[in-house]
Amino acid sequence: MWRSLVCSFALLTLLCTCGPAQDKGRKGERGKIEESGMNHLAGQKSPYLLQHARNPVDWYPWADEALAKAKAENKLMIISVGYAACHWCHVMEHESFEDSLVAKVMNDNFVSIKVDREERPDVDDVYMTACQLTTQRGCGWPLNAIALPDGRPIWAGTYLPKAQWLKVLEQFTTLRLSEPGKMEAYAAGLTEELVRRNSFSPSLGGEAEALNREQLAGAVEMVYAGMDFQRGGMAGAPKFPMPALYEFLLAHHFHTGNEKSLEAVTATLDALAAGGIYDHLAGGFARYSTDAEWLVPHFEKMLYDNGQLLSLYAHAYQATGRERYAEVIRQTVSFLENSLSDQSGAFYASLDADTEGEEGLTYVWTTEEIAKLLPDAQQSTAFMTYYGVTKKGNWEGHNILYRGSTAPEKVAKSNGFSSVEAMDLQLRAAEKVLLAARDQRPQPGLDDKALTAWNALAVSGYADAFRALGEEAYRTRAVKTAEFLLEQMQEKDGRLNRNFKDGNSAINAFLDDYGLLAQAFVDVYQITFEEAWLDRATELMAYTNAHFFDSTTGLYRYTSDLDPPLISGNIPTNDKAVPSGNSVMGRVLHQLGTLTANAEMVDRAKSMLALIQPKLAESGPRFYANWGRLYLELMEPTYEVAILGADAGAKRDLMSREYLPHALLLGGDKEGNLELLTNKLNPDGTTIYVCLEKVCQLPVQEVDKALAQMREQKTTN
Numbered sequence: 001m002w003r004s005l006v007c008s009f010a011l012l013t014l015l016c017t018c019g020p021a022q023d024k025g026r027k028g029e030r031g032k033i034e035e036s037g038m039n040h041l042a043g044q045k046s047p048y049l050l051q052h053a054r055n056p057v058d059w060y061p062w063a064d065e066a067l068a069k070a071k072a073e074n075k076l077m078i079i080s081v082g083y084a085a086c087h088w089c090h091v092m093e094h095e096s097f098e099d100s101l102v103a104k105v106m107n108d109n110f111v112s113i114k115v116d117r118e119e120r121p122d123v124d125d126v127y128m129t130a131c132q133l134t135t136q137r138g139c140g141w142p143l144n145a146i147a148l149p150d151g152r153p154i155w156a157g158t159y160l161p162k163a164q165w166l167k168v169l170e171q172f173t174t175l176r177l178s179e180p181g182k183m184e185a186y187a188a189g190l191t192e193e194l195v196r197r198n199s200f201s202p203s204l205g206g207e208a209e210a211l212n213r214e215q216l217a218g219a220v221e222m223v224y225a226g227m228d229f230q231r232g233g234m235a236g237a238p239k240f241p242m243p244a245l246y247e248f249l250l251a252h253h254f255h256t257g258n259e260k261s262l263e264a265v266t267a268t269l270d271a272l273a274a275g276g277i278y279d280h281l282a283g284g285f286a287r288y289s290t291d292a293e294w295l296v297p298h299f300e301k302m303l304y305d306n307g308q309l310l311s312l313y314a315h316a317y318q319a320t321g322r323e324r325y326a327e328v329i330r331q332t333v334s335f336l337e338n339s340l341s342d343q344s345g346a347f348y349a350s351l352d353a354d355t356e357g358e359e360g361l362t363y364v365w366t367t368e369e370i371a372k373l374l375p376d377a378q379q380s381t382a383f384m385t386y387y388g389v390t391k392k393g394n395w396e397g398h399n400i401l402y403r404g405s406t407a408p409e410k411v412a413k414s415n416g417f418s419s420v421e422a423m424d425l426q427l428r429a430a431e432k433v434l435l436a437a438r439d440q441r442p443q444p445g446l447d448d449k450a451l452t453a454w455n456a457l458a459v460s461g462y463a464d465a466f467r468a469l470g471e472e473a474y475r476t477r478a479v480k481t482a483e484f485l486l487e488q489m490q491e492k493d494g495r496l497n498r499n500f501k502d503g504n505s506a507i508n509a510f511l512d513d514y515g516l517l518a519q520a521f522v523d524v525y526q527i528t529f530e531e532a533w534l535d536r537a538t539e540l541m542a543y544t545n546a547h548f549f550d551s552t553t554g555l556y557r558y559t560s561d562l563d564p565p566l567i568s569g570n571i572p573t574n575d576k577a578v579p580s581g582n583s584v585m586g587r588v589l590h591q592l593g594t595l596t597a598n599a600e601m602v603d604r605a606k607s608m609l610a611l612i613q614p615k616l617a618e619s620g621p622r623f624y625a626n627w628g629r630l631y632l633e634l635m636e637p638t639y640e641v642a643i644l645g646a647d648a649g650a651k652r653d654l655m656s657r658e659y660l661p662h663a664l665l666l667g668g669d670k671e672g673n674l675e676l677l678t679n680k681l682n683p684d685g686t687t688i689y690v691c692l693e694k695v696c697q698l699p700v701q702e703v704d705k706a707l708a709q710m711r712e713q714k715t716t717n
Contacts, residue, residue: 061114083117092159119498126198154187213635300351345484355443459482478527482520511558638663
């Protein structure tokens, strides 16, 4: 409806026909760069911004200086948003932003601002929403918006080749002079719609509907309808991992016994681990698959994907015992430690999709390369069969390694191996040889900034991996990174910074930074029983309540009240690649409130879910998956499992091998300060109390008996 309305403007009669061109290859031609030194991006910390610091375009960072300049000179603004690992961002830079002719047009007629979407997701959200409202073509990155001097957008689109980009610039330069009134009217209408879209209006009429299994079952059916049960993931292409959705379905299976939910999870995780989206040599996952088979990835590797997938595979391993999931956990940890790890304890943001300007160059193979590296014919033939390597290649004449549908038993037999185990030994040896050779190739660029929210996801991922596999190194790393975040990202007044690079943290943090870090602290508590982590989580929640909570809606704003407002508000509720700040806050409030016996926190979690419940019931959990997890946690019993005594740590770790989405663990070798532990220390031995809403069953000393108590009580509910 909105797109039809705005396209009725004469202004859009021209612009609606201008969209992204078809891909014409992976390499962009370089324009001539004038040696004019650094632009206003000099001194920035973001690797993405620094990539543009020597462009002849006089880029500014998003800051008061650029906004004031646009207003003072009454110039339109170009707001160009991207990130360091973005392939098409690099292409447009080479084609347009390094070209002196394009730069002159931009410098003469516009104030140009470069934004790293990972540093400033709030700015990105405003102009991405504007793009989605004003174009019938797809929106993505690079995101290029044109706005009035006060920041109100009038157009937004994604990658454009040089000729089309120049045409857009010329059209807006002309329109600014000939029809400024139309531009003003259009900007006003678009901004009004942005405000409406980014606001939150509760859809409740009277009392919230009670949480019930029937309503949830109906919502889950909506997910099933869109699932690709044969190849995993949602039907169609591109395919994204969507960890939050499969976390919800795994928990749904646990609580309901619905095998279809488990099938959706295992089909997806099996396909992910077999596909080209997974790095079979070094571990770790790429951002998404461009096709429906999980074969051809967009080669960038992001910390936020890999942190969440660590948690998901850990939970799936606990639930199913599939050894392949444990292998994926170990390899993904290895990737994070080898490729995204800083000695300070932080994790870097991402690896680029490109190597030397070519997408995927580091990762792909030819049969000749593999045969040369693996001179043993039996080994090389088995490797190529197992990983789908052919003379023709499966992508642009090269091969992306993936595990095809051929059964390992058949591959072993056809290549003369006595068993699959014997073949596996040769395959593992071959993988090491190829990885060593690959490491000698040029490598993709590294975005070495550390973001609070993404590092928090990694902390939770390591904590979950420790619970699943019991590797002490995982617990140690979770604690180390949590301590880094506490020491380097938090100010004395409790405020967080979002970004860390070169020894300094900067940029006032956003809602997801606070929520995900509080969640990470709760997760670290449950693998250490050190109460200080709950205290730190509580302090974060208090700060968030003071500076982010919106009493009008009952939810949290994305930006702090200490920051200057953007042109539209933002109350995030949709769970996307990373769960929304509000759904994260809801789950943390429930967990932290339960562990600390804070009824006010739990009540707020319930009231937040009540606001979202109609949307979850109407639309299903695909974009409300983390809310769906909160729905289950509030609808089903959540046990408080108190473990006290000299062997509390060992019993906690043993219990943690189980998949327990319905339990929160607390305890230690002394009672401490938590209300739920009061008067529960038994001098005669380590005791486990299974409690529900502070009412405990008879204490036991064996983990198996405590698990049996939860199963028995669950059956009676």
